[in-house]
Amino acid sequence: xxxxxxxxxxxxxxxxxxxxxxxxxxxxxxxxxxxxxxxxxxxxxxxxxxxxxxxxxxxxxxxxxxxxxxxxxxxxxxxxxxxxxxxxxxxxxxxxxxxxxxxxxxxxxxxxxxxxxxxxxxxxxxxxxxxxxxxxxxxxxxxxxxxxxxxxxxxxxxxxxxxxxxxxxxxxxxxxxxxxxxxxxxxxxxxxxxxxxxxxxxxxxxxxxxxxxxxxxxxxxxxxxxxxx
Numbered sequence: 001x002x003x004x005x006x007x008x009x010x011x012x013x014x015x016x017x018x019x020x021x022x023x024x025x026x027x028x029x030x031x032x033x034x035x036x037x038x039x040x041x042x043x044x045x046x047x048x049x050x051x052x053x054x055x056x057x058x059x060x061x062x063x064x065x066x067x068x069x070x071x072x073x074x075x076x077x078x079x080x081x082x083x084x085x086x087x088x089x090x091x092x093x094x095x096x097x098x099x100x101x102x103x104x105x106x107x108x109x110x111x112x113x114x115x116x117x118x119x120x121x122x123x124x125x126x127x128x129x130x131x132x133x134x135x136x137x138x139x140x141x142x143x144x145x146x147x148x149x150x151x152x153x154x155x156x157x158x159x160x161x162x163x164x165x166x167x168x169x170x171x172x173x174x175x176x177x178x179x180x181x182x183x184x185x186x187x188x189x190x191x192x193x194x195x196x197x198x199x200x201x202x203x204x205x206x207x208x209x210x211x212x213x214x215x216x217x218x219x220x221x222x223x224x225x226x227x228x229x
Contacts (some may be wrong), residue, residue: 001083001086003049003050003051003082005051005089006051006082006083006084007038007051007082007086008042009043009084009085009122010056010080010084010085011038011039012039012122013036013122013124013146014029014038014056014058016125017058017060017124017125020125020212021060025061026060026061026062027058027059027061028058028059028061029056029057029058030057030058030059030170031054031055031056031057032113033054034052034054034055034056034057037050037052037054038052038056038120040209040222043084050082051082054077055079055080055081055082056080057077057078057079057080057170058077058078058132059075059076059077059078060075060076060078060124060128061073061074061075061076061219062074062075062118062128062131062132064132064135064136072095072096072097072135072139073095074093074094074095074131074135075093075094075095076091076092076093076094076124076127076128077091077092077094078090078091078092078124078127085119085120085121085122085123086119086120087119088111088114088115088118088119089123089124089125091110091111091114091124091127093106093107093110093131093135094108095135095138095139096216097139098135098138098139099138105138106131106134106135106138109134110127110130110131110134111132114127114130120145125152130208142154153182160208160209161207161208162205162206162207162208163205163206163207163208163211163212164192164203164204164205164211165203165204165205165211165214166200166201166202166203167189167201167202167203167204167215167217167218168199168200168201169198169200169201169202170198170199170200171198171199171200172194172195172196172197172198172200172202173197173198173200177193178196180196180217181202181218183195184214184217184218185204188206188210188213188214189206189207189210190204190205190206190210190211190214191203191204191205191206192204202218
């Protein structure tokens with residue numbers, strides 16, 4: 001395929017996703033400029049020209065239908081390499097009901113599925129459907145393997161584990177998000193620092209439970225393309 005054919009396929013998929021997920025609570029395009037540049041390239045460029053360096057990125061947020069899951073949600077983040085669909089897109093799955101190990105496991109299984117069944121084709125919808133069908137299994141497995149709570153001696157209170165969390169974000173510019181970082185860390189008794197810009201980096205340290213709560217708030221407040229380092 002040529003650069004123009006790749007770009008045309010990417011634009012067609014974005015337009016399809018926009019029509020299928022019309023609400024911002026379902027689909028959020030995180031870089032409107034990149035999409036505008038892609039559209040301009042498809043409509044105005046010669047077939048031999050290379051596409052713009054900026055790449056479309058977006059979130060798809062879905063709520064599981066099963067009542068057993070207590071309205072659990074998952075978020076799929078996606079970014080297009082310039083050669084997509086000849087190569088797989090950069091897709092990340094996040095679900096608050098899964099542990100980090102399970103999120104790594106479901107991510108690995110999704111990538112294997114897409115590599116085997118979708119390489120060379122548009123595959124974001126296939127990824128959404130696969131996660132819908134399989135994330136429930138991971139959640140149920142998590143519930144079934146969770147250890148029973150232990151009764152602690154009154155004279156020996158449980159010892160809190162100290163953690164340090166490094167969070168990498170595609171960018172942090174929004175003033176309200178920067179304010180949230182400071183307020184949440186103060187509320188949860190965490191120390192650390194943040195580096196706004198592109199990319200954005202946040203480091204917090206303190207009790208493990210507080211770090212996990214901080215991570216959960218950052219993720220569901222739509223900090224773009226988060227990674228734990």
